[in-house]
Amino acid sequence: MNLEAIREKIGYQPFLLGVFALLASGALAWASSATGDAIAAAEAKDLRDSLSEVLPQGMADNDFLKDTVDLEKGGKTVTIYRARKDGEVKAALFKVAERGYAGDIQVLMAVDSEGRTLGVRVLKHVETPGLGDKIEIKKDAWIKSFDGKSLGDPAPEKWGVKKDGGIYDQFAGATITPRAVVKAVKGGLEFYADHRQEIIGGQS
Amino acid sequence: MSDNYGSIIKEGLWDNNVVFSQLLAMCPTMAVTTSGTNGLGMGLATTAVLVVSNILVSMIRHTVSSQVRIPVFVVLIATLVTVVDMAMNAWLHDLYKVLGLFIALIVVNCAILGRAEAFAVKNGVVASAVDGLAMGLGFTGALTFIGLIREFLGSGTLFAQASNLLGPSFAFLEMKLPGYGGALLMILPPGGFAILGFLLAGKRVMEQRLEERVAAQAEPAAA
Numbered sequence: 084m085n086l087e088a089i090r091e092k093i094g095y096q097p098f099l100l101g102v103f104a105l106l107a108s109g110a111l112a113w114a115s116s117a118t119g120d121a122i123a124a125a126e127a128k129d130l131r132d133s134l135s136e137v138l139p140q141g142m143a144d145n146d147f148l149k150d151t152v153d154l155e156k157g158g159k160t161v162t163i164y165r166a167r168k169d170g171e172v173k174a175a176l177f178k179v180a181e182r183g184y185a186g187d188i189q190v191l192m193a194v195d196s197e198g199r200t201l202g203v204r205v206l207k208h209v210e211t212p213g214l215g216d217k218i219e220i221k222k223d224a225w226i227k228s229f230d231g232k233s234l235g236d237p238a239p240e241k242w243g244v245k246k247d248g249g250i251y252d253q254f255a256g257a258t259i260t261p262r263a264v265v266k267a268v269k270g271g272l273e274f275y276a277d278h279r280q281e282i283i284g285g286q287s
Numbered sequence: 288m289s290d291n292y293g294s295i296i297k298e299g300l301w302d303n304n305v306v307f308s309q310l311l312a313m314c315p316t317m318a319v320t321t322s323g324t325n326g327l328g329m330g331l332a333t334t335a336v337l338v339v340s341n342i343l344v345s346m347i348r349h350t351v352s353s354q355v356r357i358p359v360f361v362v363l364i365a366t367l368v369t370v371v372d373m374a375m376n377a378w379l380h381d382l383y384k385v386l387g388l389f390i391a392l393i394v395v396n397c398a399i400l401g402r403a404e405a406f407a408v409k410n411g412v413v414a415s416a417v418d419g420l421a422m423g424l425g426f427t428g429a430l431t432f433i434g435l436i437r438e439f440l441g442s443g444t445l446f447a448q449a450s451n452l453l454g455p456s457f458a459f460l461e462m463k464l465p466g467y468g469g470a471l472l473m474i475l476p477p478g479g480f481a482i483l484g485f486l487l488a489g490k491r492v493m494e495q496r497l498e499e500r501v502a503a504q505a506e507p508a509a510a
Contacts, residue, residue, distance in 0.1 A: 090352040099351065103359050107366040114370040121377035129380075209388065213321025213474060222448065255471045 129206075134164060134176050136220075137193040137202030144168050147176065154278050161274070163282055166193070172283045174201055175275060181267035184259040185209045188218070190267045192229075194275045196283060203229040203268055208260075215260035225252060225261070234272050242269045292417050299421025305398045306429035306483075307490050312398040316430060317479040319389060321441070324449045326434030329389040330427025334420065336371060336393050337402060340364050341419035344407040351408075360403045368394045386452070398426060436482050441474035443467030 089095055131148060138147075143166035150165045156179075164176040176193045186209040193201040203226050205218045217223035228251055234242075243249025244262050253261045275282070305311050312333075319329040343363055351359050372390045375383040383390075393399065402422055407415040438444055443464035450458040472478045 086349065095352060096355045100355055100358060103362050107362050110366055111369060114373050118373040118377035122373070125377065125380040129384075211318075213319075213325060256475055 133191050133204050133206060134193075137176060137191055137204050138166055138174060139201055142166050142168065142173050142201070152282060154274075154281060156274055165282065172196060175282050177271065177274075178206065179267045179271040179274070181263040181270065183208060183210055183263040184215055184257065185211065188260070188263050188267065190264060190271070192268060192271050194272065197233070198272060198276055198279070199231060199233040200229050200268065200272065202227075203264075205264065210260045211257065214254060214257040217254050217257070218260060218264050223254075225254070226264070228252070229268050232268075234269075234276060292414070295414060295418050296421040299418060299423075300425045300428070303422075304429055305401075305422055305426040306433075307487060309398070309401065310487075311401050312396045312426065315389075315392050315396050316433065316483070317476055318392065320430055320434040320437055320479060321474050322438040322444070322448070323431050323435035323446045324452050325389075326430030326432075327427065327449075328386050328452050329392070330423070330430045332371075332386055332389050333393050333396060333398070334423025334427055336364075336368055337399055337423040337426075338416055338419035340367055340399050341402055341407040341415040342412055343367070344403040345410060345412045345415035348408045356408065357400075357404075360400055364399050364403070365394050382452075398422065433479070433482055433486065436486075437473045437478055439464070440470055440482075441472075441478060 134147065145165075145167040147164045147166045150167065152163050152165065153160050154163060155161075161177050161179075165172050166174040166176065174193050174195050176191065178189055178191050180187045180189050182188070187207075188205060188210070189207040190203060191206050192203045195201050204220055205226060208215070208218065210216055210218065217225055220226055237250050240248065241250045243265055244251050244253040244258060246253050246258055247262065249265065251261060251265050299305075303309060306313075306316055315329055315333070319325045340360075340363065344360060347359075347363075368390065372387075375390065376387065402419060406418045410418070435445060438447065445462040446457075446460040447463070449460045450456075453460075470478075473482070
């Protein structure tokens with residue numbers, strides 16, 4: 084029987100679909116295993132790069148990627164990287180996440196021992212290109228407006244975007260995104276204030 | 288045969304342009320054309336996927352029966368995009384950080400399935416590859432053009448952040464109109480629809496004029 088005749092048989096259709104599903108799964112499994120390590124390595128490099136970016140130069144003389152402490156935050160484990168100078172904890176770096184317009188926005192922040200933000204960067208987000216993506220340092224300097232802020236400065240009710248009576252700019256066409264970032268940073272500072280002793284005191 | 292390829296290329300770039308004539312792929316068109324750079328990035332990524340998917344579909348066109356071709360093509364394209372997504376994340380990580388947002392959007396681009404259905408399933412591998420390339424470049428051109436107009440009217444820049452996408456040597460493309468606040472409407476979805484509408488009308492008028500001119504030239508010759 085030639086291919087033309089076989090193609091019309093009812094049994095051929097599920098068989099064909101099955102074969103393609105199998106091939107697709109195989110290709111995906113292969114690609115996933117082939118790229119897994121490289122993706123993990125690239126993301127680790129990203130983490131190191133961004134950690135060094137939020138931390139002002141000369142703040143640390145240790146390898147803060149290795150000096151970590153894990154704490155609970157809302158049922159999730161948060162890894163805190165500690166930057167030390169002469170053995171003393173100078174700053175804590177950690178990730179916080181908040182739901183934005185289209186999905187979770189991952190924010191990395193560095194807080195000094197007094198509870199003041201040293202730097203904030205957005206690590207990962209799926210906000211609208213051209214509108215919400217101004218939270219990236221590459222597109223806009225907005226994220227720097229958190230530098231030097233703490234829970235008392237500005238006052239708690241001022242921790243919001245201007246539309247909500249706060250001090251932070253929102254973007255034209257995107258309010259939800261910066262609102263989420265402000266909330267994330269504020270949450271991070273509160274988290275730091277609650278766990279300051281564990282972060283600074285606990286020697287590893 | 289060369290004449291045939293010429294017409295395939297002309298079809299893709301102009302006569303049967305994905306955006307301006309087929310009106311396909313409106314979702315990514317509206318979503319990413321907020322700047323010329325975004326449009327260019329999305330266009331190039333789509334072109335790559337379109338070429339490969341056209342080649343694959345053309346290769347299996349005799350094996351796949353017409354009853355189940357659609358699910359097979361969907362599985363094929365989705366797999367392809369996912370593999371491209373992972374490979375870029377692993378080995379072209381810097382480019383991925385810029386284009387990553389767009390890669391997943393390619394799956395929902397009906398132009399890919401449209402070309403598989405309309406062309407690749409009926410034509411040979413080489414012709415399909417040429418068609419994919421021409422359609423993809425036509426799409427890239429359309430997206431970049433719409434993106435540039437919206438970007439210029441909306442924020443007063445041209446090719447902002449192009450160096451993120453193409454490398455620092457392309458920084459010269461970036462232009463900014465000083466002292467222009469920008470008309471936000473153009474960046475928002477209504478601006479996209481408005482610009483697309485004007486461009487569609489413009490293309491139609493241009494083609495009509497061309498036809499009239501051809502007709503006018505033909506007439507005295509006939510008389």
